Amino acid sequence: MSAPAIPANIPQPPAELQRVPLVANQRGFAWISDRVSSLCEDKAPFWWWVLFVPSFLCLCMLGFMLSYQISTGVGVWGNMHPVMWGWDIINFVWWIGIGHAGTLISAILFLLRQRWRTAVNRAAEAMTIFAVMCAGIYPALHVGRVWYDWWLFPIPNSNSIWPQFRSPLMWDVFAVSTYFTVSVLFWYMGLIPDLAVLRDRAKSKLRQFMYGLGALGWTGSNRHWSNYEKAYLILAGLSTPLVLSVHSIVSLDFAVSQLPGWHTTIFPPYFVAGAIFSGFGMVLTLLIPLRSMFKLQDIITMRHIDVMCKVTLATGSIVGYAYGMEFFIAWYSGSPFERFAFINRALGPYWWGYWTMISCNVIFPQLFWIKWFRQNLVAVFIMSILVNIGMWFERFVIIVISLHRDFLPASWGYFSPSKVDICTYIGTFGLFFTCFLLFIRFLPMIAISEVKGVTPQADPHHPMGGAKVEERIPDEEE
């Protein structure tokens, strides 16, 4: 064989420009399978139970709160004239925003060939699904008579009336249910080869059967991989406009109304940026402890944390720009109601909500310009919690502050949440963490086959992938 002659002295890039490998310590395929599968094969660690029991109790509280609300009525919530959308819609938008990072990581970063996504995409997609489940509870319950929820769907009913499709609330039904379904499909498709890994390692009959059922008879055939990769690419291509449309449509729930503070055209891009911002906040909140507790530092490396911090910084800055632009337009519009709505945000009775939002979303994330902050796990973890808090307050500012003082001073009011509001919200954390903890216990939380695919050993043209190096002219001194 005549190997193409490679020049004897290939100039190596300087050390600071060389790429950090995605999987640290040159871990091989076997290590990746063993490490990730062991998380669902070994006994549950003590900390898992410490987290699971309170999460499950919170989930039970959610069940109790929802039963109480359904049997009594929405009056148990703090929603009261003029603030008819309170914590229910705040928490709906907050949870669904968190759900946006998963699809961003799995779809948009896939199309952008950001190969670092493989280490975090599975957990982020799971987070998306559970966050959308938490979000879905609120619109379903806030209608008051939940037994009529099916009227939201185009199902024939005895009155022969159909849903009214000019309403953005109707678009929302389609957007959120599509988002949930497609996220589950995408997640499951990614899981198929990894369920086959667990099936082939299974020791007990039950595990073999259950994982075998989920793996659908996957053999790793290249003819299958070929179709699989194409389908994955197309799903990524379909999910990209989906993820951008879902929060845009959520924002239209507000923007289509006439209310000052809601009636703005900047909402769709601003909501999408905020959603990605909060989603990355939650991904960091979840993965920073998990990578240490599960000893995954070689897969979720400091480079991964660094890149996610940069995405948080970028989206946080976009959100900051949107806050500034909203104020500018309120002034520039010349509408006294618009101007009042925004001055009332910053200086009105809820000034503390507004300034919490500004500091958590705009000011603190700017610290991520400094490398030390992106490399310090405690700092990143605290920042990720602040991002979650800030984004919750953003929805509070948009919904409650805009509603509590509208056109007529005679109809102004002040909103306070009820105990049921607070307990329901804590309950959704129970649902989220119960699902997430079960997920990390029974399913591979790292995309095993995808991580294998980004190692140098996986590349047939790389010396570590078995490419013959001895055929090349050795790199010797002149």
Place this chain on the structure above:
Amino acid sequence: MNGAAKPYGMIAEFTTAASVMHAAEKVRDAGFRKWDVFTPFPVHGMDHAMGLKNSKVGWFSFLGGVTGYTTGMLMIWFMNALDYPIVVGGKPMFSPYSAFPPSYELTILFGAFGSLFGMLFLNRLPRLHHPLLKNKRFALVTHDRFFVVIECDDPNYSETETRKLLEEAGSRHIEIIEE
């Protein structure tokens, strides 16, 4: 269950991505039809090494997407303009603009179903039984090994010649799998 098990094919094990890819090139050039390469992850360039054509999954997604969009538009037109017309804000009974967002979501929804189920259909999955999955050694395919499998049904298959070809390609472990 009948005593004389029929042979399914010859499986050859490889340990690196490069070696299995070179083996695939050799098997492709030898003119085999019923054969396959099994890897723990998709190997870049393997489709070319096997001589595979571009996957047809895209057609299923496209059909799904077209169905979704048409369903959305027709459904909204039928419901709000034909079956039970409702005047909203004095606007026309049907407008493609307000019907677009739900139709767009349905395009994506049906397109996604088309991709997943198209992929499963083209791969003939789910399949609960496969001769290869009975083999202990083959279970390593999801771990860190690579396999080339040539089926006995292939017209070019011959027990000695095929074995020789795979040995020359660098496989250290070759065995015959039963149906």
